[in-house]
Amino acid sequence: MQSDKRMVIALGGNALGKTPEEQLTLIGAAAEAIVDLMDGGYNVTVTHGNGPQVGMIKVATDVSADKGGGTPLIPFAECGAMSQGYIGYHLQQAIGRELKKRGSDKQCVSVVTQTVVDVQDPAFQNPTKPVGAFFSEERAKELMAETGNTYVEDAGRGWRWVVPSPLPSAIVEAATVKTLIDAGAVVVASGGGGIPVIEDGDGYKGVAAVIDKDRSAALLASDIGAELLVILTAVDRVSLNYNAPNQTDLESMTVEEARKHIDEEQFAKGSMLPKVEACLNFVEGGEGRKALITSLVRAKDALAGRTGTYITM
Ligand SMILES: Nc1ncnc2c1ncn2[C@@H]1O[C@H](COP(=O)(O)OP(=O)(O)O)[C@@H](O)[C@H]1O
Numbered sequence: 450m451q452s453d454k455r456m457v458i459a460l461g462g463n464a465l466g467k468t469p470e471e472q473l474t475l476i477g478a479a480a481e482a483i484v485d486l487m488d489g490g491y492n493v494t495v496t497h498g499n500g501p502q503v504g505m506i507k508v509a510t511d512v513s514a515d516k517g518g519g520t521p522l523i524p525f526a527e528c529g530a531m532s533q534g535y536i537g538y539h540l541q542q543a544i545g546r547e548l549k550k551r552g553s554d555k556q557c558v559s560v561v562t563q564t565v566v567d568v569q570d571p572a573f574q575n576p577t578k579p580v581g582a583f584f585s586e587e588r589a590k591e592l593m594a595e596t597g598n599t600y601v602e603d604a605g606r607g608w609r610w611v612v613p614s615p616l617p618s619a620i621v622e623a624a625t626v627k628t629l630i631d632a633g634a635v636v637v638a639s640g641g642g643g644i645p646v647i648e649d650g651d652g653y654k655g656v657a658a659v660i661d662k663d664r665s666a667a668l669l670a671s672d673i674g675a676e677l678l679v680i681l682t683a684v685d686r687v688s689l690n691y692n693a694p695n696q697t698d699l700e701s702m703t704v705e706e707a708r709k710h711i712d713e714e715q716f717a718k719g720s721m722l723p724k725v726e727a728c729l730n731f732v733e734g735g736e737g738r739k740a741l742i743t744s745l746v747r748a749k750d751a752l753a754g755r756t757g758t759y760i761t762m
């Protein structure tokens with residue numbers, strides 16, 4: 450399985466579930482798909498979302514602090530760090546087990562990763578990233594009044610708290626991640642898009658935000674010299690006229706075609722658009738790069754060209 454070809458896989462929310470038990474089970478299946486992709490001759494680096502998890506951790510610690518449970522108020526960035534540890538721990542167990550099952554002596558390791566954002570990013574004034582659980586409109590409005598947080602309706606699935614989602618500009622631990630990959634490890638990095646930090650003197654300071662994991666995955670893929678960025682989500686292919694009677698699923702699109710589809714508003718803002726934009730950033734950033742958007746369950750088939758949407762120059 451040792452290889453110089455590199456792939457970054459970004460795992461979507463359906464690979465993680467909502468509770469620790471569900472997460473452990475679903476990550477078991479995700480680990481199989483991830484290690485299957487290594488059979489394609491790739492050295493794999495994994496990143497993942499954290500919206501439900503970081504919201505869960507923040508709300509749980511806030512409630513405990515409010516109710517005198519002895520918990521101090523935990524800042525949002527620290528909750529992001531906890532979510533990386535929690536999800537990384539499950540991925541290490543599941544991928545480690547899968548590697549062993551297939552006779553590989555590779556190790557899976559998670560790196561607590563910080564991602565630099567710009568303190569002037571307008572996203573800080575306009576929260577858009579849904580985190581935590583789904584609520585009814587009535588309960589969301591009560592929570593808005595109680596907490597001062599913003600809640601919005603999330604794609605017909607219920608109401609959710611939204612936090613700022615600034616653009617990632619650099620991954621602080623990128624060189625260390627690369628060293629670990631060079632040493633043969635399967636690295637989990639930049640989880641939840643990375644803990645958002647701003648430059649502060651000669652170091653960094655955490656800020657309350659959640660970075661889009663697909664955008665950070667594109668940056669990570671560039672930093673480690675990957676040829677392929679794979680975004681695993683709930684659909685096998687990107688579509689035109691999604692969910693309409695004339696839906697067309699795309700086998701591939703060039704950067705130019707993707708831009709045309711973006712101008713025609715074919716990709717929903719909070720879901721497919723950032724994925725396609727992340728792919729464009731990656732593919733345009735270097736020669737010979739490709740990106741693939743597909744589902745976790747069809748990942749192996751997509752790598753073999755039987756499904757998925759490939760984005761190329
Ligand atoms: N044009 C489109 N083609 C395919 N899926 C789309 C499109 N526009 C919106 N979507 C939706 O985007 C979802 C993926 O975004 P999201 O749920 O945010 O991803 P994840 O949580 O897996 O990172 C798909 O499952 C689909 O419901």
Ligand SMILES: NC(=O)OP(=O)(O)O
Nearest residue numbers: 498499500641661662
């Ligand atoms: N950080 C992030 O993009 O998380 P989700 O994929 O869970 O929204």
